[in-house]
Amino acid sequence: MLDIPVLSLLIFIPIVGSIVVYLLGRVRELLCELASLVITIIVLALSLYMYGSLLASKEGASFSFVEGPYSWLGGFGVDYYLGVDGLSASLILISSILSVLVVLGSWDLITEKKPIYYFLILLFEGSIIGVFCSLNLILFYVFWEVVLIPMFFFIGVWGGPRRKYAAMKFLIFTYVGSVVMLLGFILIYLFATPHTFNIPELVGKIPFWVQLLASAATFAGFGVKLPVIPLHTWLPDAHVEAPAPISVFLAGLLLKMGGYGFIRVNLGLLTEASKQYALIFIAFGILTMFYGALVAMVQRDVKRMIALTSINHMGFVLLGSFAGISASTAQAAVYGISGAVFQMFNHAAAIGILFMLSGYIHEQAGTRNIDELKGLRVGMPKTALVLILGSLAGMSAPMYSSFLSEWMVILGAISVNTWYAFTALIPILTAAYFLWMIKRTVLSPLPEHTHYHDLHNRAMIGLLLYLVPLFLLLIFPSLLLGIVDPLSLSLYQAAGGGR
């Protein structure tokens, strides 16, 4: 291992870089686009290095690259404390991958106020990486909240016609959730012995009744982000109004903060409460899955449909992780929890291509309405091809790793209770609405006097890149599961195994 603070660099290269990019952008706009690409590629390289060395050492269960704890607010338990395990590493990797692709996509789709846009993109990247590797609850909370600010401006400034409403709604919903979550963190701090916010030191030190209260509080924070029904109503608005590259960030990364929180805090720290009341979380998960799938089916706007798809897919995360923690065998637990992490990774890539493509479709056809988009097969063949490939990823067809992850989650759930086998209906529903959408848009005849522009090659390559990790992980799932499985197993064992 190199002797450099890898995680701090991963956080602060983008954050410091954001200021540089802004200043460069004031000189010439092209400079800030290039500089953002360079910075995100550097971060990607660094996170690949981090991920690779974790994979090589097979240390997914314990924290590596640990920095700190360095006292931040002395005497109050707030430390600067970073580290990665299998869960953090995979989410940091996907964050840095998506950042590069989002910057690429923004070149075409964002035309105004570029310097400040790229400033916010890098600020977002740095802080979301911070969320995924903070080992101190308050540090975690700090990054968690910083993420909101760029997102608020993304939606509000670069968004669609109802952007103001969507931005305010997003901000209020997520902030209310977060402050209630903060209250849960304070409870944990006060009633754990010793008083600390450091996650590794808190394991097994929290009394059961505090775990219960804290679970309720963190449910507000993580549940809004994931989102869990009924805390989801901000999501369709935010996604529809946000520009396409930002929808990729929203669905691909911001929602993962919720899933990450559930696994890191609820499964890792509030273990007994999670195990005892897993049924409630599982019920919410299944409700979310069905709701997302059914509502997605009736949408007219392609983008809104994709947005609701991600609600459907995120339900798997909740189901998998809580089925895993309450499973009776270690194998089932690993299926459930690893499946949930795997699902987050796959969903980020799959939803990325779909949202970005919806942006291109809107730009080329002037509409995203499924009823108005006709004959894409003839009108824009390249777009149609990418749409089909992306939809297959969205419906978890067995040519992508998203198939594996949904399968793992369902397998894990079945081992808890055979009746959960009915969740296998979800992939069928998902496939149904995606295929129906394709039938209506791609396979319909091209109306007369309609002329579409097709994707240009660079955009197409940029879109297809999203699918590379999905292919790769289908063939070599151990590239991800190699570091996630040990973590799932250790979480399960910490929860007392099958007892």
Next chain:
Amino acid sequence: MSANIVILYYAAIFTIGSLLVASLSLFKRAAIRQSVAFYASLAVLALSLAFTLLNLSLYLISGSKASYTNLFHEDPLAYFFALTVQIVSLLVVLSSRSYMWGDRNLAVYFSLLLFSTLGMVLLSFAADLLMIIVAWELMGIPTYVLAGLRKDNPFSNEASLKYFLLGAFASGILLYAISLTYGLTGTTNLTAVLQVLQASAAQLDPLTLLALALFIAGFGLKMSVVPFHMWIPDAYEGAPTTISTFISAGTKKAGFVVAIRVFVVALPFLSTNWTTAFAILALATMTLGNVAALTQRSVTRMLAYSSIAQAGYILIGFAVATEPAKTLALIGVLFHAFNHAIMQSSAFLAAAAVDRTLGRVSLDSFASLWRRMPITSFSLAVTLLALAGIPPLNGFWSKLVLFTAAIQGDMAWLALAGVLNSALSLGYYAWVIKRMYIDEPIGSMVQGKIEEPHVISAVLLAATAIIIAVGIYPSIIYDLAKAAVLALR
């Protein structure tokens, strides 16, 4: 250093300074009346700030002992608040260079500001009820005049009159409370009050409770506690905005330091009574402040209600200022008082900059402000986020300490109310940010960039820098507050 020498220094420098500044208004030349008065006031503040910092660092570095006399307690708590209010004064005096420039009575204006600052500094040190009332009046009376400085503006007159009447009312109530205390204990020295009441049965006397209630009401009027808040929105809106800054960020904080000395230090055995009272007042203050702020159309009025709400957060600290959470709660009070002083100054001065350039401060006039006044918009946006408690800005840390103290002190419901209120407050803070950065300009507003008042812009950037710096490195103020609380007696 002995308390008497310290007080003598402050009294001498401020009194001589402000009398000299006031006499400058005799000169005919506007340059002397304005510039010399301005620089002289700056010099006075610089001298006193340097002295405060010197003494404070003597405590922290060489560990010199606190010094007590009958009238004054010279301890880190006093220096902490003296420092806070002097920083506010400095920011206000500096911004007046842009905001008040050209006013005929500028020399008097500066002189009164200095007198009021002396009042606040003395109040930070005062440990005798009579000294408290004297310093209280010295702090208050100049601000009544300052609020009405714009004689030809009816709103300014209304602000001044309202503020004066309620201020006089508050002083009357305080004097009554003091006389009751004197009648019960035979002394006005706070340490002696503590000893006498501890030894006698008078602590259970209903009159003691009456005195307590009157103290809360009297201080509450300055601290902008609901239900003693009615004067605030009108006064803040009508007064020159720099003076609103001075009142809300400065004199209000001085109310908190005397409250600590009277309630926490001198009346600890009545804590069951005053903690309950403060818990209810905290809840009412923050909730009413936030709800009322949501509906305001003028930014200064909104900031006035926001300032009320922020006082509610500070009161959470008083509500749990008994064991086991006493230390943490008081640290929270000091920390948030400091942060709020900076944030409120920054927010009001940004409004002052807008008022000065655009001539109005309605919420609509902030539409698309970033195109016209980028520095002001940026500072105001950061400040509002800090006020809402978004990390990593200073307001977040002090709220975190206060809410933690509330849970530790078995008042988890108060912490819950606090966080829900923070969430509510983001509604109107973010609304202003939305107006400035997201909304399109309304009507026939100037579209292009306007020259921003230079000095206020510099002050705003400085305040924003403090907000961000304390946010990134909160230990500076936290440790200072902790030292002040631990040395308290």
